[in-house]
Amino acid sequence: MTIPLPRRRRARPERPPHVAPTARAEVGDVLVFERAHGGFALVGGTGRGAGWAGVVELELADDSVVGRSWRRGTSERISARRAVPITGPYYARHAVAVPVGQRHVVVLGGDKPIMLRDAELVSFAASAVDGIDGIPANKLLADELELVHALRALMDYRPLTIRETVRHIATVAATSLSCEVALIGVEHAGQVLVEGIDLRTMGPAGGPDGERHLTLVAQAAAPLLEQAAAADPDVFGVEVAARLTLPLGGAAGAGALALGHAVARPRGFTSLCQRIARAIAEGAELLVSQAQAREQLASELDLLARLIRTDSLTGSGNRHAWDAEVTAWRAADERSPAHVLSCDLDGLKEVNDRFGHAAGDALICGAANLLRSSVRECDLVARVGGDEFVVLLRGADATVARRITARLRRAERAWRVTEHALMPRLSLGLARVADGDLEGARAAADRSMYSNKRRRLAGPTGHSDRPWTDRRTRPRPDRPALRPSPSPVG
Numbered sequence: 001m002t003i004p005l006p007r008r009r010r011a012r013p014e015r016p017p018h019v020a021p022t023a024r025a026e027v028g029d030v031l032v033f034e035r036a037h038g039g040f041a042l043v044g045g046t047g048r049g050a051g052w053a054g055v056v057e058l059e060l061a062d063d064s065v066v067g068r069s070w071r072r073g074t075s076e077r078i079s080a081r082r083a084v085p086i087t088g089p090y091y092a093r094h095a096v097a098v099p100v101g102q103r104h105v106v107v108l109g110g111d112k113p114i115m116l117r118d119a120e121l122v123s124f125a126a127s128a129v130d131g132i133d134g135i136p137a138n139k140l141l142a143d144e145l146e147l148v149h150a151l152r153a154l155m156d157y158r159p160l161t162i163r164e165t166v167r168h169i170a171t172v173a174a175t176s177l178s179c180e181v182a183l184i185g186v187e188h189a190g191q192v193l194v195e196g197i198d199l200r201t202m203g204p205a206g207g208p209d210g211e212r213h214l215t216l217v218a219q220a221a222a223p224l225l226e227q228a229a230a231a232d233p234d235v236f237g238v239e240v241a242a243r244l245t246l247p248l249g250g251a252a253g254a255g256a257l258a259l260g261h262a263v264a265r266p267r268g269f270t271s272l273c274q275r276i277a278r279a280i281a282e283g284a285e286l287l288v289s290q291a292q293a294r295e296q297l298a299s300e301l302d303l304l305a306r307l308i309r310t311d312s313l314t315g316s317g318n319r320h321a322w323d324a325e326v327t328a329w330r331a332a333d334e335r336s337p338a339h340v341l342s343c344d345l346d347g348l349k350e351v352n353d354r355f356g357h358a359a360g361d362a363l364i365c366g367a368a369n370l371l372r373s374s375v376r377e378c379d380l381v382a383r384v385g386g387d388e389f390v391v392l393l394r395g396a397d398a399t400v401a402r403r404i405t406a407r408l409r410r411a412e413r414a415w416r417v418t419e420h421a422l423m424p425r426l427s428l429g430l431a432r433v434a435d436g437d438l439e440g441a442r443a444a445a446d447r448s449m450y451s452n453k454r455r456r457l458a459g460p461t462g463h464s465d466r467p468w469t470d471r472r473t474r475p476r477p478d479r480p481a482l483r484p485s486p487s488p489v490g
Helices: 065-072 118-130 139-157 162-176 210-220 271-308 319-334 348-355 357-374 400-413 438-457
Strands: 029-036 039-046 057-059 076-088 090-100 104-110 179-187 193-198 224-226 238-249 253-261 337-347 380-383 388-394 427-434
Touching: 029 090, 039 238, 057 065, 065 076, 065 104, 076 238, 076 427, 090 118, 090 337, 104 118, 139 162, 162 193, 162 253, 162 271, 179 210, 179 271, 193 210, 210 238, 210 253, 238 271, 253 271, 319 380, 319 388, 319 427, 319 438, 337 357, 337 400, 337 438, 348 357, 348 380, 357 380, 357 388, 357 400, 388 400, 388 438, 400 427, 427 438
Parallel strands: none
Antiparallel strands: 029 039, 029 104, 039 057, 076 090, 090 104, 179 193, 179 253, 224 238, 238 253, 337 388, 337 427, 380 388
16 A cells, blocks of 8 residues: 655745845845944945945944934935935935834845835845844955955055056055046155046046145045045046045145045945055055155166266266267167267367466367257267367268268357457367277277368468467468368368
8 A cells, every 4th residue: 555645845945034025126235234333333234235244334423314214213215316325335326224123224225216115114124134143254354355455466566756656556546446536646846746547448537626635635634535525626537426535644745645436336435445545545655755765866876877977067978978878889789870070179288378277178168069059969979088079970871970060160160259269179070880880980080080180280371270369460361360261071
């Protein structure tokens, strides 16, 4: 005889008690707030309630739906065409706050109207409170790790220029807090350097009021939290729902960092976000100071390098500058067209003997000015000896080199007489740079220059290199006299 077994019924999915069947479709987020420390703390829920558990705190006097619902002991409803601030960092189009007992207020929110009746709301809210069993340990650990990761991303960086550094700080801060825009301002070289980032485009950000806003917060040395930011001031150049601005470090005036959530994804800043932002702002001061020190050091080294390669008398390059150019050409295996012009200042010893070394120095400076004014900005003029100059005509073919040399000769003839009627007189030699050999070209230019000097000195007067005019006698017409004609340049 077969005994029939009872039919087993399929188990139905569990559902919180007293929850209306339509509630889940109407409610996107459930935030359960509990009385704590003279205010309310978010202890759990679903959606934002679960993600923000433990990181949202409200003051008892807060004029949001939570505070009003608690004080009145009744439900508070909000409906709007766009997401609006509901309580703390939470934004929604439709929301209702329901007080539960003496210790809890439950906020239900979402994009759809919440059509639950009061009795259903109370049942739903009570069920949500009953489902709270503390904040999971892994949630608390994950929150702390967010802070650690943000600081690691901030400090795992070698400060280069101050502009790159502040952009790095703004990018890390915006990324760590899931903000769309960030703006940072620091004092640098007597001015406020402002840099912004829009993570949606990775392009710059910044509004007309950004610098002033950052300066005010930096001078106040106190953070400014705006969970519902007004359109004025325009800090980022885009509309934001919430804004958090913090001073960098502890000293007033050191700088400030502003972060914003765009209206397209409206939300505010949780207490965890504020902790992370404060940590970034404090660490940023160290990075900024390091970058400023590095820039100052680089500037001083650059100045020192320029001083080492600059002739102290004339302000043109010196032998170090020429040697550095030779080394650079060898390292780069340079093959671009170029010419070297060798220049010798005639009669310097006679000037020193007759008028003194101050007059000789003035003559040397005049020659340097003559050369610099005749060549191009890209060319190098270097004083390599007492009365010797060398000019590198970069990228110059033979036609360009001859044109520059002719311009130099015209400028020499037109040079105004200085004290003691001194005028620079130059012997010139020109040579092409072959196969990148600057020293070989300089040697060839020197040979050409000395050949031209000998040819001129062997002319009718034999003293055409005298760089002054003797005003005590008027030259006779048969004496070529004060200004020799330019010698041909090889």
